[in-house]
Amino acid sequence: MxxxxxxxxxxxxxxxxxxxxxxxxxxxxxxxxxxxxxxxxxxxxxxxxxxxxxxxxxxxxxxxxxxxxxxxxxSRASPTLGLREAAMPFMEDLHAVVGQHTQLGVLEGDEVLFIERLTAPGAVVNYTRIAGRMPLHVSSSGLILLAHGPSELQERILGEPLKVFTDKTIRTPRQLRGVLADVRRHGYILCAGHLYPDTTGVAVPVRDGTGKVIAALSVVVPNDEKAYAQIPALQAAAKGITRVMTTASK
Amino acid sequence: MxxxxxxxxxxxxxxxxxxxxxxxxxxxxxxxxxxxxxxxxxxxxxxxxxxxxxxxxxxxxxxxxxxxxxxxxxSRASPTLGLREAAMPFMEDLHAVVGQHTQLGVLEGDEVLFIERLTAPGAVVNYTRIAGRMPLHVSSSGLILLAHGPSELQERILGEPLKVFTDKTIRTPRQLRGVLADVRRHGYILCAGHLYPDTTGVAVPVRDGTGKVIAALSVVVPNDEKAYAQIPALQAAAKGITRVMTTASK
Known part of the structure; x- marks a missing residue:
């Protein structure tokens, strides 16, 4: 036995x-x-x-x-390998242009799991690492994934205490509900100082061929007025990843 | 029980x-x-x-x-994560310059195990993948690792039949012994058409702070006279990886 x-x-x-x-x-x-x-x-x-x-x-x-x-x-049969391989060339280009942390996250349980991260010496402070996790409400990638996630998950997170990291962290269910609606309306999110006062997370959804959100692509940049300028590059990269994945699965 | x-x-x-x-x-x-x-x-x-x-x-x-x-x-406690994180910025730069597959391999048993690979659509054909393996005698990374590997491993590989992939593949123990000596003498290897007729693997050793070879850094490029030109860039990148790993462990 x-x-x-x-x-x-x-x-x-x-x-x-x-x-x-x-x-x-x-x-x-x-x-x-x-x-x-x-x-x-x-x-x-x-x-x-x-x-x-x-x-x-x-x-x-x-x-x-x-x-x-x-x-x-x-790793050799990892469910995330196909997504990672499709995303990597676009993440490299983005990383070369932005010069800051570029990362790819997926929803795993009640958290965002980072399956890839490109980083460079001298980049801004960043808490994430490969195979690292982060609470959904505090990470730009997490908010993208939560906004497009199952409604049961949204209700559960909205019903729990939200851990506070800085004075900018989303801390009330009402704030969080508003942010999630904004994410679905605008197709991106900017989290200025939510996790660390001096950095901004900028994230967009990555969709599969059917339009379903399967990942979040993000950069972590200095907390200044230039952060907004990253959005079009992120959105273009996300579209590229979808195109490669759709072609590869045919 | x-x-x-x-x-x-x-x-x-x-x-x-x-x-x-x-x-x-x-x-x-x-x-x-x-x-x-x-x-x-x-x-x-x-x-x-x-x-x-x-x-x-x-x-x-x-x-x-x-x-x-x-x-x-x-992945989160992977023994190769430190090496991979130190190597990645240099691999990205190399990949951007060379525009072809850039990979990092370690010795694992009697084979080379690729722990990272950067690739781009339109690059030359390449058999490797992340967490993929290759016989030591047929891959440029494998030959680097074998040349600096334990002598028991060298004797074992020299005593076994060598699988042949093309008419350029190393196929006799005498050839292999000569190539391993060349690798140690020159500090790089160029394998033109060993695995696939149209491609060349170019590899150099990556050392830790004590000078021990811990990995091989390689690119897979078209099989033409320009392949030689990759060697200085690979050697500089390998030195950069050693520097970052040595600094990180202090």
Whole structure:
């Protein structure tokens, strides 16, 4: 039998071990993994041994990290690879022109998940990273995805407390409802200082061939009057991505 | 107890299911997964249900694919993320100048694994893709990594039959030994038509702060006399990556 006495399966425990790795610390000790996953140290140690054996985790000195093999398996058949490959040439051009962070986000649960980010030394401060997440109400990409997302999701986010980052962060359901309506009407959003006082996020929707919004394309630029000027370039890039994806799937 | 009657653990079976996804087909039926993983259909079906439950696999119609959640977990703490983030600005510049495929590969087992690739519509034919692999003796990146790799690996590859792709492919141990010596002497390689008659791979080593070769940076260009001209740009980009990685780790 595959289940252990607590009723949790080996597979569920394995998932908990692998998911104890976060982006801020890629090397963990066995006891840190045990603590984060809430599993007994001996169970943790045995499952880590097995995961190392199949290359999904790797040892470095006395610590453990995600193995290249797991990255490879997850990436080669990733559901986001087609979107990323279609988007990348347009993101590169945009990044070359704007000279600031350029990123592509998708809706994942109640957050925006960034599947790609181009950045350059000297660019403005930016909290996102590849495979990083952000609350929907605070990120320009998140607001695009929420505005075009399922109405149940909108109601849920509108019903929860909205985490405040700066004095410009959207903080009331009424404000958020207004912003979502604006996003649908205008086809873009500008978030000046919502997350960090000195930066503005500018985002537009990316649609598939049927018109459905599948991602948000955004740049993070200095918080000044030039931010508006990025909108046409973003919109043109988003149209290009749709065109490439539509052609590729035919 | 976690082991089933064949002696293979639940974890090993889970790994086999997830690894049955390849880059050429991202959507599989349960019976295809069972066939590829060599597991009984009922075991396969039960483990897939569990993997879908935790978001590591997703269902689409009657098929199954790798879940965004698995990609996220594997990517956010990926051992290659630091290298990739250091390399990306230089790869973008190179890609903008060369206008052809620009890629970053690491040694993984007996093959080169491509962890990043920038490409553009209209570029020359290219077999690689992100998280794709290539035999070491046939790829310019692979030859760089093999030339600086462990001597046991070199001896093993030299002792095995070398797969032939074109009439230019390296096919004898003597040829390969000569090429590896040249790579170490010159610090670059040009593979004209080794993999495909009309293209040339040009690659250089990327070193860490201690001088150890950790990756290969390459471009795939048309097979003509201009290919040589890419070498200085590739070498300068590789030096830039080393500099950024050395600064970041201080």
């Amino acid at each position: 595959a289940r252990v006495h607590t009723g949790e399966s080996v597979l569920a425990r394995t998932v908990r071990i692998v998911e104890s790795f976060r982006s801020d610390d890629s090397l963990l000790t066995v006891s840190e993994i045990a603590r984060r996953s809430g599993l007994h140290i001996s169970t943790t140690s045995r499952l880590i041994d097995e995961l190392v054996g199949c290359g999904w985790l790797e040892r470095e000195d006395r610590k453990v990290r995600i193995g290249v093999r797991l990255w490879e398996v997850a | 976690a082991r089933v009657h064949t002696g293979e653990s639940v974890l090993a079976r889970t790994v086999r299911i997830v690894e049955s996804f390849r880059s050429d087909d991202s959507l599989l039926t349960v019976s295809e997964i069972a066939r590829r993983s060599g597991l009984h259909i009922s075991t396969t079906s039960r483990l897939i249900d569990e993997l879908v439950g935790c978001g590591w696999l997703e269902r689409e119609d009657r098929k199954v694919r790798i879940g965004v959640r698995l990609w996220e977990v594997a």
